[in-house]
Amino acid sequence: MELGGTWRAAPADEALRRSFALPEFDDAGWEALPVPGHWRSTPAFAASDGPLLYRRRFESPPPGAGDRAWLTLEGVFYDGDVWLDGSYVGATEGYFFPHTFEVTDALAARREHVLAIEVGCSRQDDRKAKRNLTGVFQHWDCADPDWNPGGLWRPVHLSSSGPVRIARVRLVCTDATAERATLEARAVLDAPEPVDVALRMATEGAETVSHHTLAAGRNRIVVRLAVDQPRLWWPHALGDQPLSDVSVSVMGADGAVSDSRRLRTGLRQVRMRDFIMSVNGERLFLKGSNQGPTRMALADATPAELERDVVLARDAGLDLLRMHGHVSRPELYEAADRHGLLLWQDLPLQWAYARSVRKEAVRQARQAVNLLGHHPSVAVWCGHNEPLAVSPGDDGAPGARVAARFAVLQALPTWNKTVLDASISRALERADPSRPVVAHSGVLPGPLSSGTDTHLYCGWYHGDERDFPAILRAVPRLARFVTEFGAQAVPPTAGWMHPEQWPDLDWEALAAHHSLQLAAMDRRVPRAGTFEEWAAASQAYQATVVRFHVEALRRLKYRPTGGFCQFSFADGDPAVTWSVLDHERRPKQAYAALAAACAPVVVIADRPAASYPPGAAVEWDVHVVSDLRRPLAALRVTARLGRDRFGWEGDIAADSCARVGTVRAVLPVTAGPVELELSLTADDGQVSAHNTYTTEVVT
Secondary structure: OEOOEEEEEEEOOHHHHOOOOOOOOOOOOOEEEEEOOOHHHOHHHOOOOOOEEEEEEEEOOOOOOOOEEEEEEOOEEOEEEEEEOOEEEEEEEOOOOOEEEEOHHHHHHOOEEEEEEEEEOOOOOOOOOEOOOOHHHOOOOOOOOOOOOOEEOOOEEEEEEOOOEEEEEEEEEEEEOOOEEEEEEEEEEEEOOOEEEEEEEEEOOEEEEEEEEEOOEEEEEEEEEEEEOOOEOOOOOOOOOOOEEEEEEEEOOOOOEEEEEEEEEOEOOEEEEOOEEEEOOEEEOEEEEEEOOOOOOHHHOOHHHHHHHHHHHHHOOOOEEEEOOOOOOHHHHHHHHHHOOEEEEEOOOEOOEOHHHHHHHHHHHHHHHHHHOOOOOEEEEEOOEOOOOOOOOHHHOOHHHHHHHHHHHHHOOOHHHHHHHHHHHHHHHHHOOOOOEEOOEOOOOEOOEOOOOEEOOEOOOEOOHHHHHHHHHHOHHHHOEEEEOOOOEOOOOOHHHOHHHOOOOOHHHHHHHOOOOHHHHHHHOOOOOOHHHHHHHHHHHHHHHHHHHHHHHHOOEOOOEOEEEEOOOEOOOOOOEOOOEOOOOOEOHHHHHHHHHOOOEEEEEOOOOOOEOOOOEEEEEEEEEEOOOOOEEEEEEEEEEOOEEEEEEEEEOOOEEEEEEEEEEEOOOOOEEEEEEEEEEEOOOOEEEEEEEEEEEOO
């Protein structure tokens, strides 16, 4: 029985807390609001930080003989206390996974019921010691800091089982080859008394049945199922995405099914060594982006919107989305499974947390595996994003002070980085040994750590965007996997910025509530001309940063780079951010630049300097990068620089990067723009690529 629809709600106070859960309480004067949903989507609570008291009346027949009844809250943002018919049922903490309680006796006692829940999502005022594990929903530089996601944001329902209930099934594919794949199910069976049962697991014509004697309470059982000649699931760049339904059933001594679960999965194996990934034994250079919540009010996103982000990423030539600091809705993971898009799954930990959260964070790490472990698209677990008690603009401190503190926190042990994240990563590794685990994202190598993936904002927070290749050459370890880089740009859908007021926009509000980092923007794209000219200039600059950072990383394919994730893909609210798609999914210039730079085959030259003196001698190496799984035969690359022509012919190995030649020329002695044009054809014209670079002769 679904218990969604219209509920009643009111702000919590001490007087209401004492009586609101009672069946006879009169809630006729309370506000109506929808469940699932966020309370701020209801005008009466649009500015509320809660907690809120929720109530819903319903009728239910009593459970059948021998049956047990269960109340499940699929998602409570962020914690709750639950009453049924005036009796306390239990507490919840954690927004992204379900919470289930037995209510057999309560449903047997009467037909008319009242479900009452106090839901809290407290403001995290101390951003250096947060207690809510809500990730980017409550602390992010791409979201309004005043936003509160509180509410019953996922469905609420009743269900029934026989005497033995399957409380949980954690399903992972531990290994897969063309000959055999192995599925492992870790089941928790809830029995009211000692009993003998059989546990059946089946898929794809394979089946296993095991017999167990259960104790009263919760029993943990591990079952493995081998599938011969499996249909392997592949990322879209490597093959097809067959999916299989796996059923897990528990049966009593009489053979009757007491409870069952069905999960859809894909049979595949992922491995990662030194940030180079392989899927089913095939190496894959990962081209990716960071994806925040499809909407900050995630309950309001439609299934089509969630799938659209996956499709747009695949259409841009991406292999990977990093689920940045949050766990999304089930529809997104199902879409990624169908479309063959890999996911780097962050836990909802962003920046710094209080010491009191460690035990809860470990529990939620295991819950993430329970919830998502069966999805073949989920390829990497990451425990914590930038586990530092500092973020851009902290306390209004100037950039130099923040940078200095950032460097110190990177180099020295901290509780978040050293204690909390070690506990989380151990929990993930034990819960799911089938996937690689990154303890934390954005930790630089230093005297006490080899570092993890890299966040480098050349041309935004520091230096010039042209510094990026030099930094990678100087410290190759930084190039292993760069998961954040980019620049902010004004979105195409900008009416909410009130451009008619240019240049006197409400800059303070744009910075405070719409993510605009005005000081950095002014350094990179000064406010000049009309609003439209300024917006276009910001998009052009962002496209430049994205294009040339991606080109630099693709030239380092496997030596040492395993891939990248540009920051970021799409906005969840109206904002000025690093995204390449705005909140209405209209593309900025950088979306096309990202797609072009991520094409399966690209021809890339050394980037010319911004300008040269007259008659300068230049040498630019030309590379071909191919992600195709077959060699390129009859390859011909041509380059044109003014009147000069260059050409090279040969073959390129599959999944490789190769230098094909060097452009050596003398530039004109007269001032003006100079253009280098590259083109590639291969396999008798079946494969082609083009690229253009510009510079200028300056007297």
